[in-house]
Amino acid sequence: MQASTAARPPTDNLGPVGRVVACLATPLIVALCLPAWFAVVGAGAPMLLASLGLLGVMVALLVTLELTLRNPRFTPRPKGTWHVAAFYNGLITPVVAVALPSLVLVPGGRWLGQQLGTAALWPQDLSLAMHVWLVVILVDLTSYGWHRFEHTATRLKLPWRLHSVHHAPKHYDLWMGAQVHPVDVVVFALVGFTLMALLGAPVLAIEAAAFFAAVVGGMHHLAADTRAGVFNWLVPFGDHHALHHSVREDENGNFGNITTLFDQLFGSYLEPRRFDESPCGAWSLADDYPERDLRTQLLSPFGGAAWDRVARKGPKPTAFPPPVRPDRRWRQAWAVLWLVGVTAAVLRWG
Numbered sequence: 132m133q134a135s136t137a138a139r140p141p142t143d144n145l146g147p148v149g150r151v152v153a154c155l156a157t158p159l160i161v162a163l164c165l166p167a168w169f170a171v172v173g174a175g176a177p178m179l180l181a182s183l184g185l186l187g188v189m190v191a192l193l194v195t196l197e198l199t200l201r202n203p204r205f206t207p208r209p210k211g212t213w214h215v216a217a218f219y220n221g222l223i224t225p226v227v228a229v230a231l232p233s234l235v236l237v238p239g240g241r242w243l244g245q246q247l248g249t250a251a252l253w254p255q256d257l258s259l260a261m262h263v264w265l266v267v268i269l270v271d272l273t274s275y276g277w278h279r280f281e282h283t284a285t286r287l288k289l290p291w292r293l294h295s296v297h298h299a300p301k302h303y304d305l306w307m308g309a310q311v312h313p314v315d316v317v318v319f320a321l322v323g324f325t326l327m328a329l330l331g332a333p334v335l336a337i338e339a340a341a342f343f344a345a346v347v348g349g350m351h352h353l354a355a356d357t358r359a360g361v362f363n364w365l366v367p368f369g370d371h372h373a374l375h376h377s378v379r380e381d382e383n384g385n386f387g388n389i390t391t392l393f394d395q396l397f398g399s400y401l402e403p404r405r406f407d408e409s410p411c412g413a414w415s416l417a418d419d420y421p422e423r424d425l426r427t428q429l430l431s432p433f434g435g436a437a438w439d440r441v442a443r444k445g446p447k448p449t450a451f452p453p454p455v456r457p458d459r460r461w462r463q464a465w466a467v468l469w470l471v472g473v474t475a476a477v478l479r480w481g
Contacts (some may be wrong), residue, residue, distance in 0.1 A: 208216030253331030261481025262336035292432035298413035308352030378412035395466035
């Protein structure tokens with residue numbers, strides 16, 4: 132992740148008010164995104180268009196933050212890779228990650244659930260807020276499980292090879308967050324929102340939760356020095372997720388995609404720290420991974436010459452400080468407390 136250990140992060144140069152604003156910027160975007168989405172949908176906009184439009188607004192805000200408060204400790208994007216960013220951000224994200232689930236996978240899951248009778252499993256006498264909250268938590272659980280499996284499976288090689296495309300960049304910025312193999316994107320959608328449709332969750336709740344997950348996902352790879360701090364105890368922001376992109380295999384952790392609840396419950400939560408301690412990358416990939424070669428990126432997970440081209444031949448990286456793992460019992464107690472608290476609040480006021 133390191134660009135320059137001597138460079139002073141821009142937030143250090145701000146006054147007290149500026150530091151508070153920088154700290155609250157991304158949590159405020161997360162807090163306000165769902166009210167904004169429901170307002171737009173309530174005004175008559177189709178759900179898919181509301182999601183795409185508001186995601187565009189979010190990207191503009193995050194680009195502004197990254198340009199004004201970029202942390203110099205992050206390695207900048209190498210030259211000649213913008214066509215890769217354009218492919219993943221301009222095609223894979225809107226088409227495969229947003230439109231395909233909304234137009235095909237979720238309706239298909241609902242149809243299949245009706246045929247199999249599984250759609251009757253979802254409790255229907257809940258408030259809309261409770262439907263959304265239940266979808267968010269269940270999708271967070273299933274995506275956490277798949278994500279952790281991708282990183283830790285030893286006998287099956289394909290899951291990690293697919294996901295390693297996302298971990299290949301040695302730079303860290305907003306645009307690399309969308310660098311996910313299309314097959315990996317589809318699997319995440321299937322184990323998440325398609326499964327919720329299969330179980331009979333309302334479409335409105337699924338679409339709202341999917342939009343919320345996309346917003347949080349945009350925060351993961353923000354290279355701005357926003358220092359979300361304790362807000363990472365609820366939602367994974369950039370300073371928390373950056374450690375997940377460490378080149379070290381023993382820093383497997385921070386797998387949560389929407390919340391950090393299950394990282395804290397299952398002992399995979401790693402404390403945010405200085406970004407220059409562990410460089411970005413993937414332990415299994417070569418140091419000269421072809422970041423400009425889109426074709427090799429897409430073919431490499433399936434083995435053959437493409438995988439031989441990208442696979443690491445030497446020893447795994449180890450020469451960095453060990454990860455900081457907080458007291459598991461304390462984290463579990465906090466996770467249970469906030470899960471019960473939020474659920475009770477939604478039941479009471481939702």
